Amino acid sequence: MSQQTANVPTVSTPIPDRSDNRALTWAKQQYPLYILVVLLIIAGFSTDAFFTTRNLTNLILQVSVIGIVTLAEFLIVLTGGIDISVGSVVGLAGVLSAGLFGGENVLVAILVAVVVGGIIGLVNGYLVAFRGLEAFIVTLGMLSLARGLVYAYTEGVPVTPGADDFRAIATATVAGIPVIGIIWIAIAIGMWFLVKRTVFGRRVYAVGSNKDAARASGVPVRATLLGVYILAGVLVGFAGFLLASRVGVGTPTAGNLYELNAIAGVVIGGTSLRGGRGRVFGAVVGTLIFGVISNLLVLLNVSTYLQDAFSGALVLVAITLTTLQLRKRRQATLR
Amino acid sequence: MTDEQPVAFHVDAVSKTYPGVRALHDVTLEGYAGEVLAICGANGAGKSTLSKILAGQEPPTEGEVRITGFDRPLRTPADAENAGVLLMHQEPMIVDDFTVGENVWLRDLSAAGGTRAWGLVPRSRREDTERALHTVGLRGVRVDRPASDLGPGLRQMLALSRTQVTDHKVLLLDETTASTTEDHFHDVLQLVERERAAGVAVIFVSHRMDEVFAMSDRIAVLRNGTLIDVVKTSETTPDQVMTLMIGTAVRGLEPPAPLATEAEPLLEVRGLASGSASNIDIDVRRGEIVGLYGLVGSGRSSIARSVSGNQSRDAGTVTLDGKVIEPTSPRDGIRAGIAYLTEDRRREGFVGDFTNGENMTLAAQGKYARGGVVRRDMERRRVVEMIRRFQVKGSQDTLTRTLSGGNQQKVIIAKWLETAPELVILDEPTKGIDVGARLNIYEIVRELAAQGKGVLVVTSEAEEALTLCNRVLALKEGRIVGEFTSADASTDDLIRASLGGAAA
Numbered sequence: 117m118s119q120q121t122a123n124v125p126t127v128s129t130p131i132p133d134r135s136d137n138r139a140l141t142w143a144k145q146q147y148p149l150y151i152l153v154v155l156l157i158i159a160g161f162s163t164d165a166f167f168t169t170r171n172l173t174n175l176i177l178q179v180s181v182i183g184i185v186t187l188a189e190f191l192i193v194l195t196g197g198i199d200i201s202v203g204s205v206v207g208l209a210g211v212l213s214a215g216l217f218g219g220e221n222v223l224v225a226i227l228v229a230v231v232v233g234g235i236i237g238l239v240n241g242y243l244v245a246f247r248g249l250e251a252f253i254v255t256l257g258m259l260s261l262a263r264g265l266v267y268a269y270t271e272g273v274p275v276t277p278g279a280d281d282f283r284a285i286a287t288a289t290v291a292g293i294p295v296i297g298i299i300w301i302a303i304a305i306g307m308w309f310l311v312k313r314t315v316f317g318r319r320v321y322a323v324g325s326n327k328d329a330a331r332a333s334g335v336p337v338r339a340t341l342l343g344v345y346i347l348a349g350v351l352v353g354f355a356g357f358l359l360a361s362r363v364g365v366g367t368p369t370a371g372n373l374y375e376l377n378a379i380a381g382v383v384i385g386g387t388s389l390r391g392g393r394g395r396v397f398g399a400v401v402g403t404l405i406f407g408v409i410s411n412l413l414v415l416l417n418v419s420t421y422l423q424d425a426f427s428g429a430l431v432l433v434a435i436t437l438t439t440l441q442l443r444k445r446r447q448a449t450l451r
Numbered sequence: 452m453t454d455e456q457p458v459a460f461h462v463d464a465v466s467k468t469y470p471g472v473r474a475l476h477d478v479t480l481e482g483y484a485g486e487v488l489a490i491c492g493a494n495g496a497g498k499s500t501l502s503k504i505l506a507g508q509e510p511p512t513e514g515e516v517r518i519t520g521f522d523r524p525l526r527t528p529a530d531a532e533n534a535g536v537l538l539m540h541q542e543p544m545i546v547d548d549f550t551v552g553e554n555v556w557l558r559d560l561s562a563a564g565g566t567r568a569w570g571l572v573p574r575s576r577r578e579d580t581e582r583a584l585h586t587v588g589l590r591g592v593r594v595d596r597p598a599s600d601l602g603p604g605l606r607q608m609l610a611l612s613r614t615q616v617t618d619h620k621v622l623l624l625d626e627t628t629a630s631t632t633e634d635h636f637h638d639v640l641q642l643v644e645r646e647r648a649a650g651v652a653v654i655f656v657s658h659r660m661d662e663v664f665a666m667s668d669r670i671a672v673l674r675n676g677t678l679i680d681v682v683k684t685s686e687t688t689p690d691q692v693m694t695l696m697i698g699t700a701v702r703g704l705e706p707p708a709p710l711a712t713e714a715e716p717l718l719e720v721r722g723l724a725s726g727s728a729s730n731i732d733i734d735v736r737r738g739e740i741v742g743l744y745g746l747v748g749s750g751r752s753s754i755a756r757s758v759s760g761n762q763s764r765d766a767g768t769v770t771l772d773g774k775v776i777e778p779t780s781p782r783d784g785i786r787a788g789i790a791y792l793t794e795d796r797r798r799e800g801f802v803g804d805f806t807n808g809e810n811m812t813l814a815a816q817g818k819y820a821r822g823g824v825v826r827r828d829m830e831r832r833r834v835v836e837m838i839r840r841f842q843v844k845g846s847q848d849t850l851t852r853t854l855s856g857g858n859q860q861k862v863i864i865a866k867w868l869e870t871a872p873e874l875v876i877l878d879e880p881t882k883g884i885d886v887g888a889r890l891n892i893y894e895i896v897r898e899l900a901a902q903g904k905g906v907l908v909v910t911s912e913a914e915e916a917l918t919l920c921n922r923v924l925a926l927k928e929g930r931i932v933g934e935f936t937s938a939d940a941s942t943d944d945l946i947r948a949s950l951g952g953a954a955a
Contacts, residue, residue, distance in 0.1 A: 314823050315816045322813060325804040332761060332791070332799040333814040333866065334782040392804040 147437060148385050148401040155405060159412045166415060169292070176297035177286070177362060179407035181206075182377050183300045183400065184355040187307050188348035189378035190399040194311065195324045195344050196391025197244060197251035201236070202352045202378055204262035206371025209233050209356025211266055211275045214366030219277025222284065226357050233353015234346055236262060241345025245338040259375070266368050275366035286362035296358055301400075303351065308396040320344060325392025380431045381406055405430070456483035458519055459652035460505070460536075460621055465514035467500050467676075474500040477514070478678045480671055482621070484519075487643060487653040489667035489684070491660075493696050493912070493946075497676040498656045499541075502625045505654065506538035507531030518621060532558075535620035539627045543610035545598045552580045552594035554609055558617045583615035586645075588638030604635050611642060622646055623654045626747075640665060658696070658746070660689040660950060672696055693946065717905035718758070718874050723767030726753030727929040731767065735874065735905040740896060742916035743909045745926030745949050751909045752794055753929075755876045758907075759791035760784030772873060785814060790867035792860075794878040794909070800863045801851045807862050808834040808847035815869040837865045842891060857888020864895055875899055878909045893919055913942035913949075925949045 159166040185202050192199045213219065213229035236258060243254045269275075288295040311317035319340045322330040331337050360366045385402030387394025409430060413423045460482045467475040475497045482488050492498045503509045505516055507525040515524035521534035531538070545554055556576070580594050587608045592601070601609060607627060614622060627639065643666050646653050657663050663670060664684060672679045672695040679695050718735040728750030735741045745751040756762035758769055760778025769776055771787055778784040784791060793799040801810045811834050812819055819830040834847040841861040845854060851862050860880060867875065877896065881889045896919060900906050910916050916923040917937040925933045925948040933948040 313825055313827070315820045315825060316823060318809065318813070318816060318825065321804065321809075322802045326798075326802045328799045329802050330813070332781045332793055334780075334785040334870070335813065336782060392802070 145386065145395075148398050148405065151384075152401050152405050152408065155408050155412075159408060162412070163415050166412065171411070171415070173289075173292075173294060175407055175411050176294050178411065179403050180294070180296040180300040181355050181359045181362065182374060182381070182407070183403040184303055184351055184358070185371075185374050186378045186381040186399050186403045187303055187396070188351040188355075189375075190382045190385070190387055190394060190396065191307065191311070191320065191344050192251070192348050193379070193382050193387050193389060194320050194391060194394050195341055196327075196389075197341070197344075198379065198389070199240065199251065199255045199345075199348060200375040200379070201240065201255040201258035201262055202348075203371040203374035203376075204259045204266070205233055205236050205349065205352045206356040206359055206374055207266045207368065208236070208262045208269075209353040210360035210370045211270050211366035211368060213357045214277040214282070214360045215269065215275040219275070219282060219366075220279050222279050222281055222361075225277065225279070225282070225360075226354065229353045229357035229360075230350050231353070233349040233351070233356065235349070237346040237349020237352075238342070240349065241342040244345060245341035270366070270368045272368055274368065276364075277360070277366070283361055283364050286358060296362065299358070304396055304400050311396060316340070316343065321392055323391075377406055377427075380427070384431065456485055458482070459484040459486075460519065461517045462501075462505070463514050463517065465501075465504060465511040465516060467497075467504060467509070468512045474676050475504070475511075476676045478673075478676075479514075480678060480681070482652045482654060484620070484652050485647055485650045486669065487647055487655055487667045489663040489670045490654060490656045490673065491658060491663060491670055491692060491696055492673035493658065496673040496696070498658075498673055499625065500676075501673065502538070502623055502654065502656050505531075505621075506536055506623055507534075508538070520620065535618060536623060537614060537617055537619035537621065538623045539607075539610055539614075539625060541626040543606045545601075545606050545609060547597065547599040549598055550595050551584070551589075551592055551598055551601070551609060552577070554598045555580050555583055555612050555616060558613060579616065583612045584609070586615050587612045587642055588635065608635055608638060611639065614642065614646065619651060621652045621654065623656070625656045626658075627655075636662065658950075660692065663692070664689060693943070717772055718907070719768075719770040720754075720758060721768050721770075723754065723757065723764060723769065725757035725762055725764040725767075726750060728753040728757075728926070729766075729929050731931060733907070733924065733931075735907055737903045737905055738900050739922070740900050740906040740908060740920045742920035742923035743907065743926060744911070744913060744916040744923050744945055746911060748928075749926040749949065750929035751911075751926050752878055754926075755791060755878045755907065755909045758784075759789045759876050760787075761791055761793075785870050785872070788871075788873035790814075790870055790872035790875050792863055792867055792875070792877045792880060794882065796856065796859055796863065796882075801859060801866075803850075803852045805851060806848050807838065807843060807845060807851050807854075810851045810862050811837055811847075811865045812869060814866050815871075818869065833869075837869075841865050841895065855888070856882075857884040857891070860884060860888065860892060861895075864892070868899075872904065874905045874907065876907045876909070879911065880908065881910075881912070881915060913945040916945060917942060 165171055185206060189199055189202060209229040209232045212232050213225040216228050217224050219225055240254055240258055243249045244251045286296050290298060311320060319330070319335050322333070322335055323337050323340050327337055356371065359370050363370065381402035382394070382399050383389060383402070384405055385394070385398030385400070387398060406427065409426060410423060413426060418426070458481055462478055462480040465475060465478045466473070478501060490498050490501060500509070504511050505525075507528045507530045510526045517524055518534035518536060521530070523530065525531050525534060525536070544557070546557065549557070577594060584590070584592060584594070589605065589608050589612060592605070598606070598609060611627070643653055643655070655663065655666055667684045669681055669683055670687065670692055671681045672692060674696060682692070715737050716734055717737045718733065720731060720733040723731040727748060731754055733741065733754070743751045743754060753762060757764040760780050760783045763779065771789065776787045778787055778789070781791065802813065805813070808831065812830055816825070819826055819833065831847060838847060841864065843854070843861045843865070844858045851859055854862070880892055880896070884892070896906055896908065908916070908920055917935070917940065921936065923935045923940075923945060924931050925935065925945055927949050935945055935948075
């Protein structure tokens with residue numbers, strides 16, 4: 117009874133220390149950034165009109181609103197969910213902020229937009245987290261519901277806000293940089309801090325990667341999910357106000373198809389649609405990639421229809437790249 | 452008996468290695484048409500691995516499996532199907548949303564044997580279906596009811612009904628009777644008799660001695676991945692087979708002395724019922740390691756999970772440190788001072804995309820945060836300390852999923868100890884873990900007890916239960932059937948108690 121089993125080998129595989137070449141590891145993961153750089157080079161060579169102050173300012177104006185929406189989408193995708201109602205919510209928040217209380221006061225307008233977005237996030241989050249419904253189908257319903265409310269409220273006519281300074285935020289610049297762009301980057305930094313440095317952020321990654329393990333470890337899975345949807349809703353609502361502010365009126369069609377751009381931007385930025393993996397920086401770069409492409413296609417006078425085709429093709433290429441990277445990593449794991 | 456029968460399958464020098472574990476080592480075995488071959492072994496002996504290889508579910512690392520009449524060695528499930536191997540899983544493969552009838556014919560959907568996706572599903576085979584169901588004892592089950600209506604025992608019989616509609620030369624029953632009741636076992640027995648008469652080679656994987664002896668012609672015994680012996684059933688006794696199964700086992704630790712009785716009680720469980728367990732009374736004192744030993748399905752995990760809030764309980768009270776607790780979620784359990792180390796490491800144990808550091812602090816994040824913001828320096832210092840203390844391979848930035856099972860387990864243990872629990876419940880803490888890491892884990896468990904925590908260890912290894920624990924409670928079919936200590940019992944006694952003494 118005192119004999120050691122000899123035929124069960126103790127296998128000790130040496131595990132490479134990942135901290136050794138952190139810079140290299142980082143550089144390897146930045147393929148969205150390389151796509152962006154290549155795109156910028158192509159843009160610079162194909163038209164002189166690209167690297168002009170005016171065009172770049174324009175570019176920032178174009179990407180900022182969708183950039184904020186993409187950050188909201190990023191947070192939801194990180195939990196393994198998806199939100200396809202963001203475009204409609206941008207529209208609803210926009211028209212209500214311009215129309216409710218006559219749009220007399222910008223602060224009130226912002227508040228309206230944020231509250232509208234937050235309520236919709238609360239509904240989405242409640243249904244996903246506490247009723248266990250699929251995020252896709254919940255937000256599909258919300259997509260129709262919110263857009264329907266937009267048309268019911270506006271009757272198809274753009275809503276003109278009463279405040280004279282309604283456009284101030286969207287048109288102001290600081291040292292030549294549009295304020296709206298600065299807001300976007302500030303939110304991105306805030307988002308980075310949230311997901312990387314806070315307990316909440318850590319929980320979001322844990323829930324997205326392995327819900328069962330998170331629950332078993334005492335993570336309040338449902339409360340975390342609800343928080344994510346509310347926060348995302350608030351951001352989308354705010355983006356809706358910014359869009360209305362940029363345009364100067366609450367347009368019923370505002371935010372149409374934003375969900376596609378947002379999801380594509382998140383995915384192209386390297387975030388896994390299965391959840392648990394992704395970086396804020398990737399979502400920012402993903403937004404820029406789409407912004408640069410559509411900007412460039414406009415400058416090159418490509419037809420609108422072909423522009424969509426280009427964007428679509430790019431999504432496919434980017435997703436293929438992501439899977440290649442994943443497969444390599446999985447092989448490394450098995451070895 | 453075996454001399455005049457033709458060989459049906461041939462296992463030739465098969466070895467199987469998983470990362471970190473050698474599951475099978477150089478197994479050579481022949482099976483004959485019209486014969487029932489039982490494969491026996493304790494938990495982790497390699498029974499399941501062997502049946503997976505026989506069914507082509509996994510290719511062997513070395514060696515090959517050949518089926519008479521099939522020209523290649525088996526490598527894939529489709530090979531096995533084409534060669535005429537029919538596998539009955541431990542968990543019946545039933546599509547819940549299909550009707551009973553559709554489940555009988557599930558094999559029609561398989562890609563093996565030249566089935567084409569554009570082929571039509573035959574419209575009505577009601578008579579054939581009912582006949583197939585009748586032969587396995589499923590009388591009075593409506594063919595068009597959804598399969599989800601059936602209870603666990605009936606589901607297994609439904610799966611077995613496929614033997615009636617699928618051509619096969621080799622029938623593999625992988626612990627098929629684990630979830631069936633007495634009368635269904637009778638149906639299985641009859642089924643096996645018919646199969647044998649029809650010239651099918653039946654392989655019956657089990658650790659239930661009475662069933663093995665009721666059915667088989669020969670018994671192959673595995674231990675630690677090695678084929679120990681093949682004996683004729685008529686020439687042996689359950690006792691002899693059990694001795695072969697158990698053999699001389701690992702003794703890396705000296706068993707603990709029974710605890711002084713005056714130690715204060717920590718956990719008191721009274722009349723607990725949950726899942727398959729009922730009427731359970733357990734006491735764990737401070738500084739005591741109590742083992743829960745039982746076979747799969749004996750209710751051992753239900754007890755552990757319901758005490759810690761991972762599963763709801765139907766009845767009973769749980770008192771921890773004098774306070775009655777009713778945790779309804781793992782979070783509640785942690786707050787009450789209970790840590791539950793899961794049996795299913797990959798699903799519930801750790802977060803796949805997390806590094807060692809992130810996993811280790813997951814259950815006690817509050818300790819490393821101020822105002823919801825993680826204090827990374829503090830977290831990092833603590834993680835480095837834990838990695839050194841528990842001898843985890845890799846650094847705090849290594850992804851936990853890239854580690855071996857033993858190191859993953861250490862990370863998970865570290866995570867739970869960070870919650871500063873009073874009671875630590877370990878569900879199969881050394882499942883799939885090699886000997887070296889096993890001893891590490893045993894030492895950690897001992898240390899916990901020495902610190903005055905209560906430890907409850909759920910295990911299916913008798914040896915582990917006796918060497919690690921002060922007291923061992925044996926479970927059988929959801930009830931505690933005995934209490935043992937290493938001083939007054941051997942692994943033999945424990946195994947017999949959990950099998951219900953059928954062999955004694």
